Amino acid sequence: MAEQHWQDKFEIGPACVERFLTTERFSELTKLQINLSGVSYLRGEYFVSRKAPQEHTLLFSMAGAGSLHTSEFSQRLGPNDLVILPAGVNYSLSLASHFWRHNWFQFSADISWYRFPKNAKVLKINSSQNIDKCMKLLLDEETKAKADPLVESALTQLIKRYLLQLLKPLKNAEPSPLHKLEQQLRSSLHYPWTVAEMAQRLSVSEAHCYRLFQQEFKCSPKQYLSRLRLEHGSYLLRESRWSIDVIASQLGYQDGFAFAHRFKKSFGVSPGRYRRSFNQ
DSSP, rough: OOGOOOEEEEEEEEEEEEEETTTTGGGGGGTTTTEEEEEEEEEEEEEEEEEOOOSSSEEEEEEEEEEEEEEOOOOEEEETTTEEETTTTOOEEEEEEEEEEEEEEEOOOOOOOOOOOOSSSSEEOOHHHHOOOHHHHHHHHHHHOOOOOHHHHHHHHHHHHHHHHHHHHHHHSSSHHHHHHHHHHHHHTTTTOHHHHHHHHHHHHHHHHHHHHHHHHSSSSHHHHHHHHHHHHHHHHHOOOOOOHHHHHTTTTTHHHHHHHHHHHSSSSSSHHHHHHHHH
């Protein structure tokens, strides 16, 4: 497709069904800087073209087949293809078989927890069933008269975890000192990290370390470390039988009280109540 022909165009026939996860309904999505996401079941007429979109897009091809066209390449998309479309990249999507099912996310251009590449990419992944299940569970919550905010929060954090797992091959291909440090933080949450040590591992001053974290993650080094610890803490509360004191020690907190205080400040409920909501 020639450069001058790119335009925003949406031709979606009546046989296509799309269910949306909006930030108005699921406010927790804003914590992942997701503007909009959805599940698409496509048949018949379907053609979407975008000219220099302002948002990043991730698309998981689940079943059937579609076609992707960009300024650099064209590719048929089948099951287990992950499409990464950075902001500003022209592209179009269309059907390549009698049906196509995919899940997709649109992220703010200033997303802080993942560095999108400059060009569009297609990765072959083992499976995205975990993300698919989480999105379906969120859509099920939408049908309830009163959704459970704890379930919504947990599913949103799971989506982020699964996204990072699937995007790891791309991140490993384009490492940066800051993202190497981020992986060290994630693997050693129990360690008593200081800003001075983080700066030393980056080979920069503490002031510059603060600037790097603000630019990339929109928070200070200590705030980002706390975010990682609490995210992993919520996972351990859901998936393990460890006591709160043991979880606190695994995350580098002085005791269970310190962890509980931080957790309630972030999640709005105590660790015990959070855990019970998933064991009912």
